[in-house]
Amino acid sequence: MKVNKEQMVEKQGYRLHILPSKKYKTINIVAKFKSDLKKEWMTKRALLPMVLQKATKNHPSARSLQSALENLYGTVLSSDSTKKGENHVISFRMEVANEAYLRTETSLLKQALELFHEVIFEPKVEQGAFDEKIFSREKQTLEQKITSIKDEKMSYANMRLIDEMCKDEPYSLHVHGYLDDLKALDSKELYEYYQHFITNDLLDVYVIGDFEADAIEEMIDGCFTREAGDNTAVDQESPHKHVEEPKEIIEEDDLNQGKLHLGFRTHTTFGDEDYYALQIFNGLFGGFPSSKLFMNVREKHSLAYYAASRFESHKGLLLVFSGIDPNNYDQAKTIILEQMDAMKKGDFTEEEVEQTKELVVNQLLETMDNSQGLIEILYHQVLSKHQIEAEELIDRIRKVTHKEVADVASKLELDTIYFLTSRKEGGEQ
Template sequence: MKITKESVKHNEGYRLHILPSKKYKTISIVAKFKRPLLREKITERALLPHVLQKATNNHPNIRTLQSAFENLYGTALSSDGSKKGENHVLSFRMEVVNETYLKDNEPILEEAFKLLHEVLFDPKTVGQGFDPEIVQREKQTLEQKITSIKDDKMSYANLRLMDHMCKDEPYSLHVHGYLEDFSSITAESLYDYYKTMIENDMLDVYVIGDVDVSHIEELTDRTFKREKNRRNEDNDQKSLHKEIEKVKEITEAEDVNQGKLHIGYRTNTLFGDEDYYALQVFNGIFGGFPSSKLFLNVREKHSLAYYAASRFESHKGLLLVFSGIDPKDFKQAKEIILDQMEAMKKGDFSEEQVEETKHQVINQLQETMDNANGLIEILYHQMLSGAEMPADKLINHIREVTKQDVIDMANKVELDTIYFLTSEKGGE
């Protein structure tokens, strides 16, 4: 989606995406490291962004590093890890004030790139590893984060749904890692993994804002240039179609006040497929908006759910339904949710609903594109799928979706797993 004229350049060891735009007052820089999801290294990979952001060899503690960022007019750096289909992506995001709006014309952007280079390519080391104190502290923080997921019952139920639904598939791996791995992670072993990431991950760099393309090319080359090798060009892992032999139904008991009924479907459609646009509209009618069938029938009409909604994972081909219910209402809530899917397959919705939902999908898309990081995420999705296109063409594809397209999409969707987290065994 070349919203502005996106410049894409295959540089030494990374791909550079520049989006010159006068729309934004700041300049956003995002570096994305991608490699296939692997169980044996996922906890180390989840830990890395936390360690990298704490110190560099030039700024050897969190206080001096934060001060360096603050001195660049409050430049902010954030990071996270996410799953894109069967791939594990680490994103580092920096937002920098545009120096053209400053009175003294300081080289803020150049200094920001230098600082980002330090964080990513020159982190603080002690001997043959990271600083052991930083690693130990960040291990404790990540352990607490993993443990706290169980306290957020909606997130925990979704995690357990993926455990069962995608068992033996890389997508089932926990993006924050596993508690049992921490005892074997040392400052040295983590640094060894970091070096393989820097050398071998596919790296995409996005810069968006009111910038000069040639200046950005020069700055990024100084910052991100790596030795080019085959592995950092071709390490993708594609999601494969999975046959459903039998629908799984799992009930697990925890100390919960509100039952969590989560249902997983296979859409058999990925980002970039021709019917992806129909999937967007289908999801909007089914459970994506407050006007959806799930919201109106499960929550409003029958008062069976505290919430009921759906979303889809576009690089894995999953559709996930979330609902919070009274445990005694399990059977009725499940039946009504499954009925809404059958209604979609039969075309039990109006042309007006299709048009209204298309309008909502387009509005949502435009809102996302108005945000620099949202725009970068859309572009990255498209690049991963090999389905890049201008914004107007993408919106036209959504506008062209018909009621029959939505029905056809619904009939591709297959029920895979029903997961119920409850305080009562069986949810009776």
């Protein structure tokens, strides 16, 4: 099997994960900072990566920083904030050409690593605050991002579903932050938070590409140091919340196609014994074009172009989403729930289970062919504190039985149905 093995080394203030691989013509470096999800941090953590990738101590403007990256053979730098279960993760990513394919001999990787370190650890700071101009421009950009969430109907409907479903849980916090918090934020306060973040977040650094592991480690030791405090992140156990009564929420918007999203509680997370069965469940139910949802909502009843499901590995959610004609709400909802009932009753064949196992394994192997995909898979282990080798992961998937899938299905609870539909002509009903 062609699975990359990682070498993990504890360093001063971070963990270094080295992944030598012949698959790529570039080298990828990813730094992942993890903290708890807290309302008061959300806006700051959304803004922070935006400000940091605009300027550094030695490259005081976005243009100068980008020019430096371009000189390093179009090295790409990006950064984002995400929620993973009840954790907040800020990732910095850099992709640099492997010198083996260039006609020139340079110390490309070393220069790129130094720049990467500088972006994260040496921002442009004046009198204990981020550069005022950069700060206020990025603040404006974030404001725009928050107000235009509504323009992207699928992600808006997903956000609204989570709002309603996880109302009093940290998971419902918005990853882009909040307008009120943003308005009140100044560059000094953000810099103060930055200092907290840079010392206290849990940091994992991944390097992947075609190189000698020892040489890379030495190079990173040379330019990557961190004076870290103790990681203060408290491991937030996602409480297994049971549903008393499923909610149904219908909202109106200016749109042609209604967005029907359903949220279920799985009570299963990464590292649990039945996590592998949940993956198969999702594959059978809505993960592939051969799945129940696609076959019934789309192929049999022509109600939708897409009808699918996915699960959140650390929070224990299964989300169903479909784009339908506003008039077909009841029919589509009924079909989706019927398919779920059939799954709970074990109404699927051994053969389907076997096929789905192969599809899930195939998907996993394909994801591991991709450098960013592989890092995301490996990072699950950090998030869940559960170590599992890629081979074992695949092995466990292959061992899932029909009964285990039905069992995991029967644990699923419908929590919320959310429907974003078109405005009714003439206003009132």
